[in-house]
Every structure is written in structure tokens, then in C-alpha cells.
Amino acid sequence: MEFIGEKTQDGVTRREFRLAVDGDAVPGVIWAPEGAKGPRPLILLGHGGSQHKKVANLTAAAISHAQKLGYATLAIDAPGHGDRITREQAEKARAAAAEAGRKAQQGERPQAAARPTRDAGVALKHVAEWTAALDAAQGLDFVGAGQPVGYWGVSMGTRFGVPFVAQEPRITAAIFGLFGVFPGLEDHKAAAEAIRIPLMFIYQWEDELMTREQGLALFSAFGSTEKTMHINPGRHVEIPAHERDGWLGFWERHLGRA
Amino acid sequence: MEFIGEKTQDGVTRREFRLAVDGDAVPGVIWAPEGAKGPRPLILLGHGGSQHKKVANLTAAAISHAQKLGYATLAIDAPGHGDRITREQAEKARAAAAEAGRKAQQGERPQAAARPTRDAGVALKHVAEWTAALDAAQGLDFVGAGQPVGYWGVSMGTRFGVPFVAQEPRITAAIFGLFGVFPGLEDHKAAAEAIRIPLMFIYQWEDELMTREQGLALFSAFGSTEKTMHINPGRHVEIPAHERDGWLGFWERHLGRA
Numbered sequence: 001m002e003f004i005g006e007k008t009q010d011g012v013t014r015r016e017f018r019l020a021v022d023g024d025a026v027p028g029v030i031w032a033p034e035g036a037k038g039p040r041p042l043i044l045l046g047h048g049g050s051q052h053k054k055v056a057n058l059t060a061a062a063i064s065h066a067q068k069l070g071y072a073t074l075a076i077d078a079p080g081h082g083d084r085i086t087r088e089q090a091e092k093a094r095a096a097a098a099e100a101g102r103k104a105q106q107g108e109r110p111q112a113a114a115r116p117t118r119d120a121g122v123a124l125k126h127v128a129e130w131t132a133a134l135d136a137a138q139g140l141d142f143v144g145a146g147q148p149v150g151y152w153g154v155s156m157g158t159r160f161g162v163p164f165v166a167q168e169p170r171i172t173a174a175i176f177g178l179f180g181v182f183p184g185l186e187d188h189k190a191a192a193e194a195i196r197i198p199l200m201f202i203y204q205w206e207d208e209l210m211t212r213e214q215g216l217a218l219f220s221a222f223g224s225t226e227k228t229m230h231i232n233p234g235r236h237v238e239i240p241a242h243e244r245d246g247w248l249g250f251w252e253r254h255l256g257r258a
Numbered sequence: 259m260e261f262i263g264e265k266t267q268d269g270v271t272r273r274e275f276r277l278a279v280d281g282d283a284v285p286g287v288i289w290a291p292e293g294a295k296g297p298r299p300l301i302l303l304g305h306g307g308s309q310h311k312k313v314a315n316l317t318a319a320a321i322s323h324a325q326k327l328g329y330a331t332l333a334i335d336a337p338g339h340g341d342r343i344t345r346e347q348a349e350k351a352r353a354a355a356a357e358a359g360r361k362a363q364q365g366e367r368p369q370a371a372a373r374p375t376r377d378a379g380v381a382l383k384h385v386a387e388w389t390a391a392l393d394a395a396q397g398l399d400f401v402g403a404g405q406p407v408g409y410w411g412v413s414m415g416t417r418f419g420v421p422f423v424a425q426e427p428r429i430t431a432a433i434f435g436l437f438g439v440f441p442g443l444e445d446h447k448a449a450a451e452a453i454r455i456p457l458m459f460i461y462q463w464e465d466e467l468m469t470r471e472q473g474l475a476l477f478s479a480f481g482s483t484e485k486t487m488h489i490n491p492g493r494h495v496e497i498p499a500h501e502r503d504g505w506l507g508f509w510e511r512h513l514g515r516a
Contacts, residue, residue: 219489231477231487244509246504253500
């Protein structure tokens with residue numbers, strides 16, 4: 001874990017890093033309360049498709065975790081995202097995602113929008129990166145090992161997060177959403193069935209990228225005895241603001257306070 | 259509103275009353291912080307089938323509202339429930355509900371369990387009682403008029419609550435659940451479609467008294483733009499404890515603090 005930048009604002013310190021994993025330099029960022037010392041709960045944030053590790057909703061969540069709960073929060077760029085591609089490639093990917101969303105609203109239900117994330121090889125690679133990032137974070141004095149760890153990720157963050165969480169015993173609670181059971185992704189469904197930790201699953205009732213039945217099927221598949229699905233009106237990217245407050249309560253209930 | 263008893267415990271005063279509505283003496287109870295003076299938000303609690311106005315979960319909710327938010331809370335016995343029937347009749351009704359539940363778990367999906375509440379005449383009568391109770395409560399110095407009013411009721415509390423809330427402009431937010439769209443209850447679905455206030459809808463994924471599709475159809479029917487459905491594993495009466503904390507947050511967000 002090589003630190004390459006640090007910035008403190010509003011009582012929260014954000015450190016950028018690069019982490020060598022299987023020959024790649026994975027770009028990451030970790031937030032913690034300013035001057036944080038000693039172990040504390042950690043939350044891992046998996047960003048959505050065409051997004052990156054410091055996208056607005058991830059940054060806002062990380063700041064809340066630090067300010068309100070005293071947690072550390074870590075995010076990494078997924079393969080083909082953020083600082084792992086050029087600015088031109090990122091803009092092209094965002095435009096393609098926006099176009100797929102437009103087509104979907106017109107009734108074409110494009111598997112295409114999520115297709116780059118459907119590759120099993122990419123998923124395996126990114127799971128290994130998450131494991132390495134968690135190892136590295138637990139070596140930091142302001143995180144430590146043995147503390148509760150949560151995973152949050154919706155949409156592509158659920159596509160990669162489910163196989164990661166299914167085989168990572170250090171994760172003690174998770175928030176997923178905006179993903180479903182899809183043809184050709186049987187491994188993903190099997191991973192969901194293997195998960196036993198408390199979890200929340202967020203879904204949008206007018207999601208243009210997937211059907212209601214696909215989301216309900218993924219919620220049903222999770223093996224957890226404590227799981228709760230929150231359905232709200234609106235499209236894929238329209239999760240209402242009040243859910244964010246609920247997430248803080250979920251973390252406090254399951255991970256405690258720092 | 260004739261008060262017939264008062265008891266104060268743990269900083270909460272519970273007053274029992276009877277209210278004359280259309281020739282009936284409707285038994286009710288209102289809780290408020292000890293020594294409460296001046297207007298404050300009010301929550302109306304609709305109990306479930308075979309239950310009554312002071313059943314454990316309603317009493318616990320009312321005490322929380324008073325202690326944590328400073329609210330007043332009111333509950334009345336539905337027709338054929340609580341002090342409106344003899345103890346023998348109540349025990350018989352509870353036994354019948356338990357028996358219907360057992361049969362339902364064995365695969366017989368009994369419309370019977372909820373049948374007494376399906377009568378449109380009973381619903382109209384109880385809606386009039388709720389309206390009268392709200393009128394009377396707003397005449398009390400520790401409730402007043404013009405403050406936000408919430409309605410909470412699941413199962414039979416949703417069967418009667420939906421037509422009440424649909425035609426009561428003083429209700430500003432509601433929590434419903436454990437009910438669905440059923441054949442022969444088209445008026446109920448139409449009332450749900452007419453509701454426009456923020457609401458939460460609680461559902462149990464293994465509810466033995468109704469199907470997943472029936473619950474999802476009722477959630478979909480509500481006309482509110484802000485509505486959120488929380489689905490949890492388990493049977494009809496197994497709403498997990500963590501939802502209760504969420505309800506307090508929902509009230510605080512929509513009704514404010516006293």
C-alpha cells in the first residue's frame with residue numbers, strides 16, 4: 001500500500017494509495033477521522049458501473065461514516081474504471097451507460113448496460129483485489145484487524161460484492177442493491193445463497209435496467225436469516241436520500257461505534 | 259370523550275376513554291408524556307385482527323413515541339375487538355386466528371383468517387370511529403389541532419387504515435403492512451391508489467396468510483410518490499425488532515419533534 005496523496009477537510013482525512021495486486025497497480029482511497037488512532041470498524045465501498053472510487057455518493061458516505069460513527073472507509077477502482085483507464089475512455093464509458101439507460105427507458109431492456117461487469121474473469125480478478133485491499137487496510141494502525149468490517153455496493157458494486165462477501169469471513173454485514181438474478185450469472189446467484197451475514201438489499205421499483213422479478217429473486221436467494229429489502233419508486237439511479245440515513249443506522253447496529 | 263382511567267409510569271401517562279360514535283361507546287386510550295402541555299404530533303395506532311388497543315406492541319410503540327419523540331399516541335378497539343366483546347368472545351377469536359394460522363402453515367391458504375375484516379360495512383363504521391377519535395383528540399390541550407398526525411397499522415390495521423387515511427387530510431404520513439390486494443376488496447385497492455402522503459409498507463416474505471404478489475400489488479397501488487416497502491424473512495407476526503427503530507426515524511423525519 002503506497003500512499004500518494006493526503007487531504008484533510010471537515011475533520012476527515014482522505015489518503016490516496018496504490019496497491020500492487022497480480023501485477024496491476026490498483027488505485028484506492030481510504031477515509032478516516034482526522035488524527036484517528038487505534039482500531040475501528042471499516043466499511044468497503046464498491047462503486048457502480050462507469051463510476052469510480054471517489055464518485056460523489058461514495059465520498060459523501062465515507063465522510064458520514066467518519067464524522068458520525070468514527071469509522072474508516074475504503075474504496076478502490078474496479079477493473080476498467082477510474083484511474084485504471086484514461087479520461088477519454090472513462091467519458092466514453094459514461095456516455096455508453098447513459099445511452100443504454102435512455103434506450104432502456106424507451107423499452108429496450110439492454111443487458112448491454114451491465115455487460116462489461118458480467119465477465120466471470122473480471123469478477124475473480126476484482127475479488128482478489130478487494131481481498132488484498134482489506135489485508136492492507138487491516139495493517140494500518142488506524143484500522144487494525146479484528147474489528148467489524150462492512151461492505152456496501154449497489155449495481156456493479158453488488159455484481160462484484162456478492163462473490164467477494166461470499167468468500168470473505170471478515171465481512172460482518174453488507175448492503176447490496178440494484179442487481180438481480182440474470183441468465184448466465186448462475187455463479188453469482190450461488191454466491192448469494194452462500195452469504196449468511198445480516199444484509200440490506202435496496203431496489204428501485206421502476207429500474208429500467210432490470211425487472212422487479214430479477215431483484216426479488218436475488219433478495220430471495222441470499223442465505224442470510226437477517227435480511228431486509230427496501231423497495232422505493234423510481235429509476236436505477238434514483239435511490240431516495242432517506243435511505244442513506246437508514247444505512248448509517250444499519251452500520252451502527254451491526255458494526256457498533258468506533 | 260369520557261375519561262375513565264389514568265395511569266402514569268416511566269414518564270408516560272396513559273388515559274383510557276370512551277367515545278360515543280353513532281350510538282356505540284368506542285373504547286380508546288391515549289398516551290402522552292407525563293405533564294404534557296400544548297400541541298404536539300399525534301400517532302394513531304390501528305391494532306391487528308383478534309388484538310386490542312393495548313396489545314403489547316401497540317403499548318410499547320406508544321411509550322417510545324412519548325419518551326423519545328414527545329408525541330401523543332391514540333388507539334381504539336375495532337368493532338368486534340377488545341372491550342367491545344366479552345373476554346370469552348375475545349378468547350374464541352384468538353383461538354380461531356391461531357387455528358387459521360396453523361392451517362395456513364400447512365398449505366391451506368385461508369382467506370378465512372382475515373374474513374371478518376373484509377366486510378365493507380364494518381370498514382365504513384370503523385373509519386367513522388377513527389374520524390371521531392381524531393376530532394376528539396385534537397380537542398385535548400396536550401394534542402391540539404394543526405399538528406402533524408401519523409397513522410400506523412399493519413394487517414387488519416391496514417385493512418381499516420387505508421380507507422381511513424385515503425379520506426382524512428389531517429394524516430400526513432403512514433406506516434402500513436401485512437396486507438395485500440385481494441379479490442372482492444376492490445374498494446380497498448382504490449383507496450390505496452388515492453393516498454398521496456409519504457408512507458412505509460412492511461411485508462413478511464413468508465407470510466402464511468397472503469402471497470408475495472398480493473403484498474407487492476398493494477405497495478404498487480399506493481399513489482404516493484414517496485413510499486418505501488420493507489420486506490423481511492419470516493411469517494405474518496414475525497416483523498423483526500429492528501423495524502421498530504426504523505419507524506421512530508420515519509415519524510421523526512415526517513412529523514418532526516414535539
